[in-house]
Amino acid sequence: MVKSVVCTIGDEILIGQITDSNAGFIARELNKIGVMVVQIRSVGDRQDAIWEAVDASLKEADLLILTGGLGPTRDDITKNTLARYTGSSRFYCSTAQEAHIRDICEKRGGRLFEINRSQADVPETCTVLENKLGTAPGMWFAYQGKVIVSLPGVPYEMEGIFPLVIQAVQQHFSSSLSPIIHRTIATFGIPESALAHKIADWETALPPELHLAYLPNPLSGVRLRLSCYDAHGGALLIEQAINSLKPILGSAIYSTHNQSLIEVVAALLHQKRATVCTAESCTGGKLAALLTSQAGASSYYMGSVLAYDNRIKEELLGVDSQLLHHAGAVSRDCVEAMAKGGQKLLRTDYAVATSGIAGPSGGSPEKPVGTVWIAVAGPQICSSQKFVFAGNRLINIDRFAAAALNMLRLSILD
Amino acid sequence: MVKSVVCTIGDEILIGQITDSNAGFIARELNKIGVMVVQIRSVGDRQDAIWEAVDASLKEADLLILTGGLGPTRDDITKNTLARYTGSSRFYCSTAQEAHIRDICEKRGGRLFEINRSQADVPETCTVLENKLGTAPGMWFAYQGKVIVSLPGVPYEMEGIFPLVIQAVQQHFSSSLSPIIHRTIATFGIPESALAHKIADWETALPPELHLAYLPNPLSGVRLRLSCYDAHGGALLIEQAINSLKPILGSAIYSTHNQSLIEVVAALLHQKRATVCTAESCTGGKLAALLTSQAGASSYYMGSVLAYDNRIKEELLGVDSQLLHHAGAVSRDCVEAMAKGGQKLLRTDYAVATSGIAGPSGGSPEKPVGTVWIAVAGPQICSSQKFVFAGNRLINIDRFAAAALNMLRLSILD
Numbered sequence: 128m129v130k131s132v133v134c135t136i137g138d139e140i141l142i143g144q145i146t147d148s149n150a151g152f153i154a155r156e157l158n159k160i161g162v163m164v165v166q167i168r169s170v171g172d173r174q175d176a177i178w179e180a181v182d183a184s185l186k187e188a189d190l191l192i193l194t195g196g197l198g199p200t201r202d203d204i205t206k207n208t209l210a211r212y213t214g215s216s217r218f219y220c221s222t223a224q225e226a227h228i229r230d231i232c233e234k235r236g237g238r239l240f241e242i243n244r245s246q247a248d249v250p251e252t253c254t255v256l257e258n259k260l261g262t263a264p265g266m267w268f269a270y271q272g273k274v275i276v277s278l279p280g281v282p283y284e285m286e287g288i289f290p291l292v293i294q295a296v297q298q299h300f301s302s303s304l305s306p307i308i309h310r311t312i313a314t315f316g317i318p319e320s321a322l323a324h325k326i327a328d329w330e331t332a333l334p335p336e337l338h339l340a341y342l343p344n345p346l347s348g349v350r351l352r353l354s355c356y357d358a359h360g361g362a363l364l365i366e367q368a369i370n371s372l373k374p375i376l377g378s379a380i381y382s383t384h385n386q387s388l389i390e391v392v393a394a395l396l397h398q399k400r401a402t403v404c405t406a407e408s409c410t411g412g413k414l415a416a417l418l419t420s421q422a423g424a425s426s427y428y429m430g431s432v433l434a435y436d437n438r439i440k441e442e443l444l445g446v447d448s449q450l451l452h453h454a455g456a457v458s459r460d461c462v463e464a465m466a467k468g469g470q471k472l473l474r475t476d477y478a479v480a481t482s483g484i485a486g487p488s489g490g491s492p493e494k495p496v497g498t499v500w501i502a503v504a505g506p507q508i509c510s511s512q513k514f515v516f517a518g519n520r521l522i523n524i525d526r527f528a529a530a531a532l533n534m535l536r537l538s539i540l541d
Numbered sequence: 542m543v544k545s546v547v548c549t550i551g552d553e554i555l556i557g558q559i560t561d562s563n564a565g566f567i568a569r570e571l572n573k574i575g576v577m578v579v580q581i582r583s584v585g586d587r588q589d590a591i592w593e594a595v596d597a598s599l600k601e602a603d604l605l606i607l608t609g610g611l612g613p614t615r616d617d618i619t620k621n622t623l624a625r626y627t628g629s630s631r632f633y634c635s636t637a638q639e640a641h642i643r644d645i646c647e648k649r650g651g652r653l654f655e656i657n658r659s660q661a662d663v664p665e666t667c668t669v670l671e672n673k674l675g676t677a678p679g680m681w682f683a684y685q686g687k688v689i690v691s692l693p694g695v696p697y698e699m700e701g702i703f704p705l706v707i708q709a710v711q712q713h714f715s716s717s718l719s720p721i722i723h724r725t726i727a728t729f730g731i732p733e734s735a736l737a738h739k740i741a742d743w744e745t746a747l748p749p750e751l752h753l754a755y756l757p758n759p760l761s762g763v764r765l766r767l768s769c770y771d772a773h774g775g776a777l778l779i780e781q782a783i784n785s786l787k788p789i790l791g792s793a794i795y796s797t798h799n800q801s802l803i804e805v806v807a808a809l810l811h812q813k814r815a816t817v818c819t820a821e822s823c824t825g826g827k828l829a830a831l832l833t834s835q836a837g838a839s840s841y842y843m844g845s846v847l848a849y850d851n852r853i854k855e856e857l858l859g860v861d862s863q864l865l866h867h868a869g870a871v872s873r874d875c876v877e878a879m880a881k882g883g884q885k886l887l888r889t890d891y892a893v894a895t896s897g898i899a900g901p902s903g904g905s906p907e908k909p910v911g912t913v914w915i916a917v918a919g920p921q922i923c924s925s926q927k928f929v930f931a932g933n934r935l936i937n938i939d940r941f942a943a944a945a946l947n948m949l950r951l952s953i954l955d
Binding site for chain 2: 140141142143144145146147148150151152153154155158163164165166167168169170171176180183187307309311318319320321323324330338339340341342343352354405407411412413414415416418419420422423424425428429430431432433434435436438439443472473486487488495497515516517518519520521522524
């Protein structure tokens with residue numbers, strides 16, 4: 128097993144000004160070829176911080192990938208630090224990179240400053256990984272049996288160089304690489320602890336080569352990730368584990384192939400050539416926004432009446448004012464009337480309606496904040512259900528919308 | 542200067558399955574009270590990895606903030622690791638947290654499993670930071686002159702507890718904290734490079750104590766952050782700089798007090814006691830979702846007709862079919878008709894309509910992907926404008942919705 132540390136360099140990460148996406152990209156790419164990332168670090172643009180991070184990382188890993196700190200200005204000090212660390216006193220010019228730098232400056236219509244040209248000068252202890260999309264080259268140092276790779280911090284430049292890194296890593300570590308396999312089983316509708324209880328026996332019976340993780344999320348439900356780090360027969364072990372889980376969880380599983388809930392719903396609607404509309408109250412457009420987030424949404428999604436005010440529920444969706452008066456807007460009768468009204472008005476196969484209390488105010492002992500009624504009107508029947516969640520306003524809206532999407536999925540499956 | 546390390550825990554980060562946003566949030570919050578983050582680390586759900594990260598972090602920092610690994614399932618091991626690290630052999634039950642857990646399980650209508658209840662049991666070496674939004678409490682360990690804080694990894698739970706962390710850090714480290722002052726000037730409608738050009742003279746004239754950063758974002762426009770690290774008189778310097786910027790940017794500035802665009806629009810609507818509805822096409826509910834994201838939205842927001850399909854534009858909003866045929870759905874005439882139709886149907890003071898091409902398909906040479914027409918119908922006049930953005934589908938939808946919100950803001954100000 129080849130172990131790696133990823134270290135991203137830049138003050139802007141440490142003050143929270145940018146969210147580092149490079150580490151995640153690198154981790155996913157390395158995983159695919161069987162390199163395990165054991166730690167991710169971010170440090171500032173300071174020589175001592177970089178030096179210590181390199182030193183500590185090489186103690187726990189075979190491969191260290193650094194990003195950032197390779198720009199042309201004085202605060203970019205990664206290259207000189209790595210030169211000193213690897214004991215290089217001399218630099219050489221990469222003529223290939225120099226050509227790219229000239230080319231880029233020409234395209235930008237600016238003159239070639241020496242601070243740009245000198246980015247092609249690299250320590251003699253490294254080989255160059257050419258950067259065709261930017262001025263700073265990647266650098267590969269083989270040092271005391273370990274490998275240090277330094278890449279620019281601009282994501283698309285880093286990603287552009289990365290195939291060269293993968294190639295070099297595969298060549299260098301060929302004998303020790305065995306691929307890591309991950310599969311995700313996405314479930315919806317069972318809270319994490321109840322899910323753990325339900326699958327406890329299955330979990331206990333998992334072969335020791337497999338590792339299970341729970342990943343709960345308001346919009347995605349609980350995803351279960353099975354990983355196998357010793358790939359010999361791992362794919363088959365995971366497949367078997369998934370197959371034995373299916374009868375336990377049934378339709379609570381919405382994907383075993385990395386699809387999101389909305390992707391699954393969109394695929395079902397496409398497959399059945401069915402159309403859908405929404406009649407939202409408390410979700411305030413969030414459900415519509417999810418349904419229209421997919422390319423090609425216009426083939427299944429017709430529109431929505433967003434009836435935030437009760438007057439709109441009556442006037443546009445035809446909800447009876449007596450019903451609103453007696454049962455209230457957050458009730459089975461109201462959401463069913465909304466769904467049927469929307470289905471009729473917008474002439475779709477399915478209609479999804481929501482009415483609830485997102486908070487922070489508006490709750491009562493009988494209908495606390497977090498309560499929602501959801502109805503799905505289909506070609507044959509209209510089904511409805513109540514949920515009570517415990518979150519803040521925005522999380523409640525997310526949970527309401529995801530629960531509605533899941534009810535739509537189950538209705539189409541029926 | 543108080544130094545801090547942030548350490549996020551979870552295999553899902555190391556395999557690149559999720560992008561860690563907790564570290565950035567924590568860094569920004571700590572910065573505000575004068576705590577400097579010197580390193581960010583991510584490690585997996587393994588006792589040795591967590592142990593070593595804690596050990597190494599306490600060597601370089603006074604404060605270590607950990608997130609993640611506090612869930613109820615077997616792969617969550619942070620709590621036990623910290624108990625062992627701080628030499629605690631006994632646990633006690635936080636009755637306050639236990640009450641939250643009971644409350645949450647009750648609301649969800651599920652039974653209280655022991656694995657949930659036991660989340661209230663914490664090492665005797667810590668004090669509890671109550672988590673009202675989830676089952677896992679935060680924990681504060683004062684250990685050998687340093688502080689270790691452990692928080693749940695679910696972002697909104699972590700963010701919900703964080704004010705307690707800030708309070709405790711300020712109390713614990715009071716004598717060593719010197720605040721860093723940041724003020725943000727939020728602008729909308731001027732692209733970053735044009736903005737930089739427009740304020741170049743102002744930027745050059747800034748006093749040397751002030752540092753300027755540009756923070757562009759599809760939903761927020763470009764925010765300018767002024768920072769002063771030596772707080773002596775810094776607040777006044779920043780105030781003066783903001784005052785001299787106002788005449789240069791005029792109504793392009795929507796906030797100098799950390800309000801989001803929707804917060805500003807909601808405040809304006811409240812202040813004018815005005816109501817609004819939306820008639821969305823390409824934004825697919827995103828604009829409505831923004832308008833209803835605020836607590837108390839029901840006092841100004843009435844509802845929406847989401848006319849994704851042209852038939853709905855005609856039938857519900859009364860857009861003329863000849864108009865749709867000749868000018869097309871993405872046109873000034875169409876969005877103005879949609880806005881006026883929505884305003885009439887839903888009887889509101891203002892109505893905002895959008896029609897455009899979010900992509901990836903549907904573009905043409907005359908109307909490329911990223912084109913949007915937006916109209917705002919007000920009590921007196923209806924104004925409309927075309928924008929062309931260059932992003933992917935989801936970024937375009939965000940930009941369209943934010944541009945519509947900004948047009949609404951300007952209409953109300955008029």
